[in-house]
Amino acid sequence: MERKLLLGVEAIGQAAVDAGISGVYAYPGTPSTEITEYIQHNKTAGERNIHREWSANEKTALEAALGMSYAGKRAMVCMKHVGLNVAADVFMNMAITGINGGLVITVADDPSQHSSQNEQDSRFYGKFAMVPVFEPSNQQEAYDMTYEAFAFSEKTGLPVMMRIPTRLAHSRAGVVPKPVLDENLLRLPENLMQFMLLPAYGRKYYQNLLDKQGWLEELSEKSAFNNYFEGKEKSLGIVCCGIAYNYLMENYPDGNCPYPVVKITHYPVPKDMLQQLENECDELLVAEEGYPLVEEMLSDFFGKGTKVSGRLNGSLPRRGELNPDHLAKALGKELEKPLEMPETLVGRPPSLCAGCGHQDTYDALNEVIADIGNGRVFSDIGCYTLGALPPYNTINTCVDMGASITMAKGAADAGLSPVFAVIGDSTFTHSGITGLLDCVIEKSNVNILIVDNETVAMTGGQDSSAKGRIEKICEGVGVNPEHIRLFVPLKKNHDEIVRIIREEIAFNGVSVIIGRRECVQRVAKMKKLNKVKKQA
């Protein structure tokens, strides 16, 4: 097969299609978005017309995929790490029901928080749910492991988590693909009560999951994806998880690391391999991308056993993504002093695009805030979060998807008035609607600004589930139509926007103010796409 130049995320998308999935389910989130986009543009996926639309959020995505698995077909779900918090309910419980058709959940973690609120490590979720986790170290492994993960899921009867960090997700390399497999046929579960978690069933299935753990460890031990590399120098044994292996080997360009190394890319951890390493070596170094999961498992609580170094004892940094220099230092190599960054250099943070409607909304909101004081604007996750930075400094919070509305409600409950929630259209349909329902039921005194740019903008302009529906959703949830207000965020409408906001502050109850103008990037993207279509 011909070698293709693919991003890690694209390799995973290609492998999922080649493994015969009948659907991909996802909500956009950096660094996972391009998996679904790749499948949406893939020829085989188009010819087979597999499911490849965006879901409203990660929970609906994972549940729909579980339904597809119930029906016997293979499904893939993709999300960023914090998306798994949203989908955690179904994730924990599907480990107990098990699967029918192969089900793979790709979770893209973001160490160093390039585009995220935190750098949580999804392997902990895998361990928590007691399901197998694959953590490829390079693009070819990302392809190979995804391709095999569906069969492995069917063999073990469990969902499999593919865990990748940003650096693998968004790095390109040559990948050799495998033959395209047929889709599974429709096939109901043999036990029609398999997905019934009434306590009487749930207890039994949980016991089944516990009973499987020994077998999962055996499979890890024998897995082609876990390796023991011999080394002559036994003063140190090194455990590398996922891409940390690359950063170790970068320090030995000829491929000869003198120390014995266990490379882990398939969890649960291979116990015997680790035991052999501990037997042979004086002390251990654990290098893993993310939180110190394996290091904590191997670390000796009472300090009487083998010394284990890594992120916990400062040999490697406690937070942030690793790199070859970190490993060099941990191995005691002297690094030459590099050239310095000139002092004249200044930062260049991201900013709202020229012509973006959020600018006009924030200009108007700032004029109102000047009268009522700072500290009252709860916000959310999207491009508009950049309103926290100069020159706007408008918003005060960004915690998790949908929290703007519910935090504003809580602050209103506490007596703060007036309060604002600023939320995007897609974030609103992702997790804002239920919070709005709480506000409506209690007639909370909140002013909710839905900044509607008719797309999921920050992740590159995907279709928003909210498109054309926001007023109707708000009305349906029970917001008084007189207090659902609409404006177009343009400079020339500044006075009108300020007036609308002031009028709604004066109303004691739920106000929804919608500022609608399409994202300038999305407009440009669609123009380009239409041009290509016309030419074709």
Add this chain to the structure above:
Amino acid sequence: MKTDIILAGVGGQGILSIAASLGAAALNENYYLKQAETHGMSQRGGAVVSHLRIADHPIYSDLIPTGSADLILSVEPMEALRYLPYLSPEGSLVTNTAEFKNIPNYPELNKTFEELAHKISIIRIDADQMARDKGNPKASNMVMLGAASPFIAIHDDIIIKGIETIFREKGEKIVNQNVEAFKAGRAFALQK
């Protein structure tokens, strides 16, 4: 053979088409390649960087270790300076001189570059102007790739093939404009 390149710029300036052209060239030659990109939040006008590694042997790390890049290729002058710690003492810096000022405190850089020129090999080129002269302002990237090409261990004919592959969909005229831009940038660097 190996060439480790830091590609720098501002989100939206399109450093990825430079990377894609070199990627296509490397693939044609059956070289190994790794190319780490910046996606997400920084693409909204922030500083973006791509680590591009080409070699005739397998490459482990997606990231270039500090002090070992052979080349910094920047489409914006201030961004060229941000990644200096990655550059090998024997490495070269090739940068566009056209400043992208989307911040209020953009510094004066001439003195910094003059001082730096005593330490490392630098090529500064007004790629935006040269691209305009060649009839396609958008081809500024390819001027930059041309100016950097003498420092990349792939034959220029192969890189041109890579450019042709990347722009093929857009038609012959666009392909030719980008190839001409590449050649102009290369000629400028070779005269220096």
